[in-house]
Amino acid sequence: MSRGRMMIVLVLMLMAAISPVRGGAFDGDFEKGNTFYSTGDYANAITAYQGILNAGYHSSELYYNLGDACFRTGQLGRAILYYTRAKQLDPRDEDIQANLAFARRFAIDKIEITEETILLEYVNRFFDTFSLNEITWMAALLYLLTAAAILAHYIYRWFYLPKPVIVLLVSLFVLTAVFAGVKLDRDVLTRSGVVLDQQTEVKNGPGDDFTNQFTAHAGLMFTIEREESGYYLVDFENRLKGWIVKSAVAEI
Amino acid sequence: MSIGRIYSALVIAALLATILPAAPAVAQTDVSIRMALDRSRIGSNETAVLTVAISAAGQKQLPEPKLPPLPQFDIMTAGSSTNLQIINGQVSYSQNYTYILTPKQVGTFPIYAASAVVNGTRYESNTLSLEVVKGSAGSQTIPGGAAESGVSSKDLFLRAEVDKRNPYVDEQVTLSVKFFRAIKLLSNPDYVPPQTPGFWTSDIPPQKQYYQTIDGRDYFVVEVRTALFPTAPGKLTIGEARVTAAVPDRSRRRNRDAFGLFDDMFQQGTNVEVTSSPVTVDVRPLPAEGKPAEFSGGVGDYKISAAIDKNDVEVNEAVNLSVKVTGQGNIKSIPEPTLPVLDGFRVEKGASDFKISNLDNQMGGVKSFEYVLIPRQSGRQTIGPITLNYFDPSKRAYQSLNTAPMTLSVRQGELTTGAEIPYNPVSGQTLDLKATDIRFIKTGGTHLYRKGRVLLTSPLFITFLTLPLLAIAGGMIDVRRRRRLSEDVGYARLRRANAVAKKRLKKAAELLAGNDDAAFYAEISGMVLQYIADKFNQSAQGLTTDRVDELLKEASAPDSLREDTLNVVRLADFGRFAGGAGAEVTKEMLFEKVRNVIIGLEETL
Incomplete structure (x- = not known):
């Protein structure tokens, strides 16, 4: 049947689209960076790793190693930036978590995070455990199963499915779809950043003439609301807001 | 009893005899x-x-x-x-x-x-x-002998002032005692500083001397400043300061003549004592809100730094770690900063030392803490962060500062003595080893891929998401068609006609091989009529050749096909009733014709 064949073609095309476009040409640069790092030449290691990023390729290992090299050269803000990026790609890697936590201990600014409810904590832990693509796959799988169940049960009546099974499938699918949406919002649509400069002033407005609210130091993380004349309007975890000059920070 | 003892007893007795009557x-x-x-x-x-x-x-x-x-x-x-x-x-x-x-x-x-x-x-x-x-009496008056000497409280007075009435515990309060005098003194004034129970004090040198005009009168002012650090909350009183000085005895001079000039040169003057009022400050306790768990004192504005004297050592080679706290406040009372867990080291505490300085009347200085670190394991170790918690009274908030990380690479020495007891945590204890350094880079290769690829938003993924929807839609159309087939007989017959004809054609082929000619002809005739009846949703029984002719004409079938169809029916009927004798065509030829007719009709109708 032509419809079945079309389906196979589509699935194959999808697999091709999803399977990462390998940047095999840069594997050598990665190894070169690692060699520099092992010999203590962190500056050249950073150059090698950065070259791969500039060419438009990335991986959790690349960000992790780059974070290590930045930490060794005292660039705390950038180290935290790259560890965070690594964590987004591979949220369950212990090394990334350990080094991110370790680096954050050196950040001068400690922001008190408002107490979270237990439910919110579990939800957050769920989000921290899976990457966006993983949650997307989960939702997609549940979507396929739900569609198959509807086809088999309601349309063709090939076999009988108990109602709770269908309800469970549908609700799990809705839940994971919502999660995927939220994760997309958090990781991709919400812009966040980190302070790179040793210290920079958080201003009351987008310009040097505005008064200083407080001094932020390297490694402080925030979310970006919008930008205006070279400044970002940023939110800190304790709901403080302020304007911070773009050149002192990097977007994650 | 020796002669010496008797002698000394006699001497004592004689001495007592001379002193006692007078006492x-x-x-x-x-x-x-x-x-x-x-x-x-x-x-x-x-x-x-x-x-x-x-x-x-x-x-x-x-x-x-x-x-x-x-x-x-x-x-x-x-x-x-x-x-x-x-x-x-x-x-x-x-x-x-x-x-x-x-x-x-x-x-x-x-x-x-x-x-x-x-x-x-x-x-x-x-x-x-x-x-x-009622209210305030104004400046101090001079007590005691002052009145007698003719010196008024406007000639000489003492004022004590504090810069803060409501300080925090351990926050600096600057006490200024100002000695105002508009008259000449005959001796250096003798200053007794106020009692300051409940304060830790530190002088702020130097004394300041200047002139000040009050109510049109020029005063020479000596100002002595003291930094006071309250040690406990509550009301604390700074006692009176006291200055004793010899002033010219004016009351006597007034009665004298011109020789008073000589009196001025030789007079002893009168001793006058002036005091200041006690000052009460209300000391606030440090706020409980926001107090870090590790806070153990330290009020002021500080910075912390740390340094190690070597960056590259062997196992068991001592490294000196010095932590310096600098800033303004009661530097002496700064507690030892919290060292991070240094599992790879044996830590020996060294001396702590402080230097007090003052800048713009604010006491401050440097307090340093020395440690000796003896690495136990080879490898790269990071020392830090070292945390200092303090309360900043100007910001009214607790502050927490960390030192920058320091990296120390520890080589395995060639001569590792056996003296050092290897580090073995006691078995049965929970190991809660905090990291001392970042973990090493990942060297096992990597899968580099294009940035900015998000599955959820990729067009192909979204296309893929439509497939199950299409399948469901297709399934629904499919099921609906089947249902229509079973419900609409005419539609069903139309759809089934060809299949039925094929089945009957197959049967005819079987009969062709047999001897039952009548059955063969009947099958051929029935098959064609059945086919046409199905196609036009008519009853096969009432279908005559004339009716077939009409129906095919209505369906605007080609004339040749119509002729052939009718011809086949006629031949079959003729063969059936004549028993096969005198047939114009053979059974095989008829079968062939029927097949062509069915194919032709299927294509046309």
Whole structure:
């Protein structure tokens, strides 16, 4: 049947689209960076790793190693930036978590995070455990199963499915779809950043003439609301807001 | 008993004999009690300091004088002091008792004599009077002998001021004691700083000297500043400061003639004592809100830094870690910063040292803490962060500072002595080892891929998401078609006609091989009629060749096909009824014709 064949073609095309476009040409640069790092030449290691990023390729290992090299050269803000990026790609890697936590201990600014409810904590832990693509796959799988169940049960009546099974499938699918949406919002649509400069002033407005609210130091993380004349309007975890000059920070 | 001992006993006896008769006489004559007020006029919201001094030559045990009744005042005891003086070989003791009088009402009140009984004799003091006016009495007056010397409180006075009345515990309060004088002094003034119970104090040198004009009069001012750090919350009182100075005796000079000039040169003058009012500060406790768990004191504004003297050592080679806290505040009271867990090291605490400095009247300085770190394991170690928690009174908030990380690479020494006990955590204990350094890079290769690829938003993924929807839609259409087939007979017949014809054609083929000619012809005829009946949803039984001709004409089938169809039916009928004899065509030819007709009809209809 032509419809079945079309389906196979589509699935194959999808697999091709999803399977990462390998940047095999840069594997050598990665190894070169690692060699520099092992010999203590962190500056050249950073150059090698950065070259791969500039060419438009990335991986959790690349960000992790780059974070290590930045930490060794005292660039705390950038180290935290790259560890965070690594964590987004591979949220369950212990090394990334350990080094991110370790680096954050050196950040001068400690922001008190408002107490979270237990439910919110579990939800957050769920989000921290899976990457966006993983949650997307989960939702997609549940979507396929739900569609198959509807086809088999309601349309063709090939076999009988108990109602709770269908309800469970549908609700799990809705839940994971919502999660995927939220994760997309958090990781991709919400812009966040980190302070790179040793210290920079958080201003009351987008310009040097505005008064200083407080001094932020390297490694402080925030979310970006919008930008205006070279400044970002940023939110800190304790709901403080302020304007911070773009050149002192990097977007994650 | 030796000769020497007898001799010395005799000497002592002789000495006693000469001293003893004189002693009682001295004691009986020289007991004196004097009362003095720090000023004779106070405001109703101020306090006066009453000093009662009892002194006696050679009398060590002096009773506390009994105060006269003072119903108009609240009396608070403010301590006592003992002085010993030797004048012309005579030892005299004096005891000063200080009381703080708080007025209850306004008016001029006499202070009658205080009294004490010494050796059975009752002694009485002078009497005083104290005027209490509404509100504040203004600047201090000069007590005691000042009035006698003709020096007024405008000539000479002492003022004590604090920069903060409501400091936090351990926050610096700067006390300035200013000695104003508009007259010449005959001697260097003798300054007694105020008592500051409950404060940790530190002088702020140097003394400042300057001129100041008050009410048109030029004063020479000497200012002494002291940094006070309250040690506990609550109301603390800074006692009175006191200056004693010799001033020219003007009251005597007024009665003299021109030779007074010589008096000026040789006069001894009168000793005048001026005091300042006590100052009360209300010390606030440090806020509980936001207090870090590790906070153990430290108020001010500080910075912390740390350094190690080597970056590359062997196992067991000592590294000196020095942590420096600098800033403004009571640097002496800065607690030791919290060291991170240093599992790879044996940590020996060294000295702590501080240097006090002052900048713009703010006390501060550097306090350093020394540690000796002895690495136990080879490898790269990170030391830090070292945390300092302190309270910043200007920001009214607790601050937490961390030092930058320091990296130390530890080599496995060639000669590792066996003396060092290897680091083995006690078995059975939970290991809660905190990281000492970042983990090493990942060297096992990587899967690099294009940035910015998000599955959820990729167009192909979204296309893929439509497939199950299409499948469901397709399924629904499919099911609906089947249902229509089963419900609509005419549609079903139309759809089934070809299949039925094929089935019958197959049967005919079987009959062709057999001998039953009648059955073969019947099958052929029936098949064609059935096919046409199905196609046009007619009954096969009532279908005549004329009707077939009509139907095919209506369906605008080609003439040749119509002729062929009718021809086949006729031939089959002829063959059936004639028993096959005299047939124009053979069975095989007929079968072939039927097939062509069915194919032709299927294509046309």
